[in-house]
Amino acid sequence: MAMKKLFLSLSSFLLLSTTFTFATQHQQGSWQQQGQCHITRINAQDPSYRLRAEGGVSEFWNHNSDEFQCAGVAFHRHTLRSKALMLPAYHNAPLLAYILKGEGIFGVMISGCPETFESSQQTQRQSEEEGSGRRQRFLDRHQKIGQFRQGDILAIPAGAAHWAYNTGDQEFVVVVLQDTTNNANQLDQNPRSFFLAGNPGNPGQEQEQSHGSRRGGGEQRQHELGNVFRGFDVQTLAEVFGVDEETARKLQGENDERGHLIIVERGLQVITPPLAGEEYGRREEGYGGRDNGNAIMAPHWYVNAHSIVYVTRGEGRMQIVNHRGEAVFDGQVGEGKVVVVPQNFAVVKRAGDEGFEWVEFNTNDNAMINTLSGRTSAMRGLPADVVASAYQISREEAERLKFSRRETLFFSGSSSAGRGRVASA
Numbered sequence: 475m476a477m478k479k480l481f482l483s484l485s486s487f488l489l490l491s492t493t494f495t496f497a498t499q500h501q502q503g504s505w506q507q508q509g510q511c512h513i514t515r516i517n518a519q520d521p522s523y524r525l526r527a528e529g530g531v532s533e534f535w536n537h538n539s540d541e542f543q544c545a546g547v548a549f550h551r552h553t554l555r556s557k558a559l560m561l562p563a564y565h566n567a568p569l570l571a572y573i574l575k576g577e578g579i580f581g582v583m584i585s586g587c588p589e590t591f592e593s594s595q596q597t598q599r600q601s602e603e604e605g606s607g608r609r610q611r612f613l614d615r616h617q618k619i620g621q622f623r624q625g626d627i628l629a630i631p632a633g634a635a636h637w638a639y640n641t642g643d644q645e646f647v648v649v650v651l652q653d654t655t656n657n658a659n660q661l662d663q664n665p666r667s668f669f670l671a672g673n674p675g676n677p678g679q680e681q682e683q684s685h686g687s688r689r690g691g692g693e694q695r696q697h698e699l700g701n702v703f704r705g706f707d708v709q710t711l712a713e714v715f716g717v718d719e720e721t722a723r724k725l726q727g728e729n730d731e732r733g734h735l736i737i738v739e740r741g742l743q744v745i746t747p748p749l750a751g752e753e754y755g756r757r758e759e760g761y762g763g764r765d766n767g768n769a770i771m772a773p774h775w776y777v778n779a780h781s782i783v784y785v786t787r788g789e790g791r792m793q794i795v796n797h798r799g800e801a802v803f804d805g806q807v808g809e810g811k812v813v814v815v816p817q818n819f820a821v822v823k824r825a826g827d828e829g830f831e832w833v834e835f836n837t838n839d840n841a842m843i844n845t846l847s848g849r850t851s852a853m854r855g856l857p858a859d860v861v862a863s864a865y866q867i868s869r870e871e872a873e874r875l876k877f878s879r880r881e882t883l884f885f886s887g888s889s890s891a892g893r894g895r896v897a898s899a
Contacts, residue, residue, distance in 0.1 A: 527733025529558030541814035546655030576646030632658035674734035768887030779838035790830030
């Protein structure tokens, strides 16, 4: 019943990153058509459209862009107001969510799992049938509920219905990666959301933007969603749930104008565990470090994974180089930007004066990194004579090239500045 655990590596510094990966199998190679990852230019992308609702807004990046098609993922961001509920839904591919801001509760419903949460006391509710003078006692049972807060990671299996609720006084913001080429998705590469309530997509104000695709489809709906109950006839719904037809019609949400994010003014009356103790569906390993502004992350490449970078704070410069030695991206990236780094493409990041923070999603649960400079780099592993011959330099210069950097992954921006430090968190 518990959600799949995942590997999370954290680095906390002024040039700060958080990296986490899917623990389920990503179909690298099996789905790709010839030329699909033939990328000559990479863009730092903004959301291509927004879907507004009573309780907040959902923003979607164009999954039809060359970069997202190459990585085989979709990316979106949800912002929920205080007391907002994200209606229950399931998706055609696994999700990996990172909590940028706020706190709340969530549930994942796995068919066949017992309702292990039961109220210790019966709750009293007003009985509409009996009038305002009568109350009935109601004992609720449901599947496990978890709590989340800023910095947490949630892994949602494909096809598992789930919901989330903002219990805090401030906005709750989450970014979500949907692994559309995962083996669990037997449909096509289009992200799909199957809602179990409401009327998503219809009443919300959708704003098209011109940050879209170079592959076409930038002006069309990129994320398909709707209430699955609307496709069934009312009589069938009434029969399978054992309710009257009026209640069955409410399941379909035909006249519900609140959208997919709704406000629950009185708050949710649910059974939640204390925050301390087991973190539901989450495992993490952390590394921390601190450096001055203009810090540099060593140039590196991922051996077996694509990387999707979302900037959470500050700004920095990224350079990405392909197999031809061409800079397919060289520019400043700021908060809210998404950059896709394809497998084996070399990348370097430099923090701005105010620091640079990002979260990084990888498409392999055992993603391996190789660096070009530093203590554990490919350069360090070469014999000095090989380096000298390859670059037409003296042996002394080759030794300086190999050993001048003692750091592993994070460097100070100037050789005269203090050395960076990376330590276990």
